């Protein structure tokens with residue numbers, strides 16, 4: 391088996407807040423292979439964005455990385471000095487954000503925003519930088535790219551702004567793209583256009599993608615593998631077909647039952663009951679899903695919970711799996 395492009399191992403992250411310590415991520419582990427598209431799925435508050443920001447090195451200053459390793463092509467990015475990490479970000483790994491309009495600088499022409507990234511990471515001269523920025527706009531299929539170079543974000547639709555976000559992220563041909571809810575807030579047709587574009591660019595460049603979303607239906611359409619997160623834990627990881635057809639974790643099964651396009655009959659559709667536990671609690675149980683789970687056993691509360699193999703490329707962190 392070839393080494394993964396990105397390997398996140400036992401990542402534990404807390405936040406210090408005025409109301410106490412928030413235990414956001416605990417022992418989060420997953421891999422992304424070269425050219426692979428993975429989905430990181432979970433309800434709001436499950437720690438998807440904090441995971442992404444930790445990988446990118448853009449965490450809020452209130453965060454503390456307690457332990458873990460993030461290896462990119464074998465090098466632990468958490469051990470890089472600030473300059474090396476700044477060079478790595480944007481060149482080797484990039485991120486696009488949920489709200490393209492707020493992610494862009496509102497008072498700078500979009501062409502200049504793309505050019506800034508190219509100038510930061512390559513030795514190209516000004517004229518070459520402009521040519522590369524136009525090429526980046528063409529690559530994300532922006533009509534009339536030379537004219538669009540001078541446009542400001544407010545002059546563009548949400549879909550076009552997200553394409554600009556993708557052009558900025560991909561300007562230096564990174565090996566990894568993290569797409570954090572890239573289609574939230576866009577209409578359904580534009581969502582499909584953006585996701586098709588990300589998939590096509592990933593395939594053209596052999597680029598890996600981590601798609602962060604709460605939308606399991608979207609992930610099942612675009613991802614090779616899926617990582618399910620609940621309250622800062624990775625609870626199940628498997629190939630997409632295995633998640634959809636033979637999920638083992640009760641939380642994954644609940645997520646599947648809450649997606650209209652993934653249930654056979656409409657009367658099987660169910661909302662996910664209960665709330666995520668308060669992550670400020672000092673007595674968080676080993677399984678953070680236990681208090682919402684109808685398969686809970688006394689063993690669920692005993693000792694640290696580890697992910698166990700559940701088939702080829704399939705792991706589950708549950709003492710009473712399906």
Ligand SMILES: Nc1ncnc2c1ncn2[C@@H]1O[C@H](COP(=O)(O)OP(=O)(O)OP(=O)(O)O)[C@@H](O)[C@H]1O
Nearest residue numbers: 405407412414433434435436437438439440450452
């Ligand atoms: N700066 C911060 N200070 C304190 N807690 C934080 C901070 N940022 C995030 N958190 C907490 O971390 C937890 C995970 O948040 P995160 O944004 O990663 O969730 P998410 O799964 O990405 O949700 P969403 O889909 O809503 O973006 C939440 O409980 C959140 O309140």
